[in-house]
Amino acid sequence: MDAFGDLFRGVRAQGSLFGSSTLTAPWSLRFVDGAPLTLCTVIDGAGWVVAEGGPPEHLSPGDTVIVRGPAAFSFVDEIGTTAEPVDCGEFCAVPDLGGTTHRLGWNDPAPEDDAGATTLVVGAYPVRGEIGRRLLDALPGVLRVGPGGTAGAVRDLLAAEVAVDEPGQQVVLDRLLDWMLVCSLREWFDRPGGTPPAWYTAHRDPVVGQALRLLHAEPAAPWTVASLAARAGVSRATLAKRFGDRVGEPPLSYLTHWRMTLAADLLAGRETATIAEVARAVGYADAFGFSAAFKRVRGVTPSAFRRSSLDGDAVLEVASRA
Numbered sequence: 001m002d003a004f005g006d007l008f009r010g011v012r013a014q015g016s017l018f019g020s021s022t023l024t025a026p027w028s029l030r031f032v033d034g035a036p037l038t039l040c041t042v043i044d045g046a047g048w049v050v051a052e053g054g055p056p057e058h059l060s061p062g063d064t065v066i067v068r069g070p071a072a073f074s075f076v077d078e079i080g081t082t083a084e085p086v087d088c089g090e091f092c093a094v095p096d097l098g099g100t101t102h103r104l105g106w107n108d109p110a111p112e113d114d115a116g117a118t119t120l121v122v123g124a125y126p127v128r129g130e131i132g133r134r135l136l137d138a139l140p141g142v143l144r145v146g147p148g149g150t151a152g153a154v155r156d157l158l159a160a161e162v163a164v165d166e167p168g169q170q171v172v173l174d175r176l177l178d179w180m181l182v183c184s185l186r187e188w189f190d191r192p193g194g195t196p197p198a199w200y201t202a203h204r205d206p207v208v209g210q211a212l213r214l215l216h217a218e219p220a221a222p223w224t225v226a227s228l229a230a231r232a233g234v235s236r237a238t239l240a241k242r243f244g245d246r247v248g249e250p251p252l253s254y255l256t257h258w259r260m261t262l263a264a265d266l267l268a269g270r271e272t273a274t275i276a277e278v279a280r281a282v283g284y285a286d287a288f289g290f291s292a293a294f295k296r297v298r299g300v301t302p303s304a305f306r307r308s309s310l311d312g313d314a315v316l317e318v319a320s321r322a
Helices: 129-137 147-164 169-187 198-204 206-217 226-232 236-245 249-268 275-281 285-297 304-319
Strands: 017-021 029-033 037-044 047-051 057-059 064-068 073-076 086-088 118-125 142-145
Touching: 037 169, 047 064, 057 129, 086 169, 086 236, 118 147, 118 169, 118 304, 129 169, 129 249, 142 169, 147 169, 198 206, 198 236, 206 226, 206 236, 226 236, 226 249, 236 249, 249 275, 249 285, 249 304, 275 285, 275 304
Parallel strands: 029 086
Antiparallel strands: 017 118, 029 073, 037 064, 037 118, 047 057, 047 073, 064 142
């Protein structure tokens, strides 16, 4: 496991595919579900993604755009389209679930003789918890990745799967969307002139990259700079300097922040782990030392954080029933 891969621990498409639409101009699809992360890929044709607070993004065949929520956004045939907006989402736009039956709605095919139709595939990602938030914090509101590269190869597989109706298709599409998301973000971070987060670029350093993989693989281990340096095959001084230069903070400071991120998700979960059990899970021998570290990093005690998380879940549950 590495720092980038670890962020996808809770990011999975599981029945979250909104669908694929073949659209005939004019159209205006408005995505209203408020997903934290939405991936849109154009298989054929073209269109514009219009998100709040940013310039429109034009999508050509093979382009993928990733939109950070929860604000609604639109996919239109052209800026200023005359089409009436059709609300789309996982639960609001599929006809057999009570959604629209408008000819430009979700899963409504274009006429067979319409060579100018646009085929769009969209998937939404919940991205819950503090680990997922760390990924979201590294992304802009909208990012676009062009055709080609590994993401392009996955897009071809996605297009082939969308074109058929086979048993288990939802599972295949979900996994392809996961693959597409990771490859698209990797290409976006690696683009010329990009400014990826330090924890991403640091993996290219053979020493720091190895140290990061060790910390993420064994976050509860009793690490010291000396023991981490020994596992990475360098001196303590070399590791401390290179880690600080590449990541922007000392190794044990990075480890503490990552442990508190893991602990926050454990505390916010519905499991009934005690504070002491959470402490041991992230490498602390006793609850007192863990609580002091958690308050220093997060600004609140573990108990207060858990209460606030449970209160937030209760508010969301009430809202979902309304």
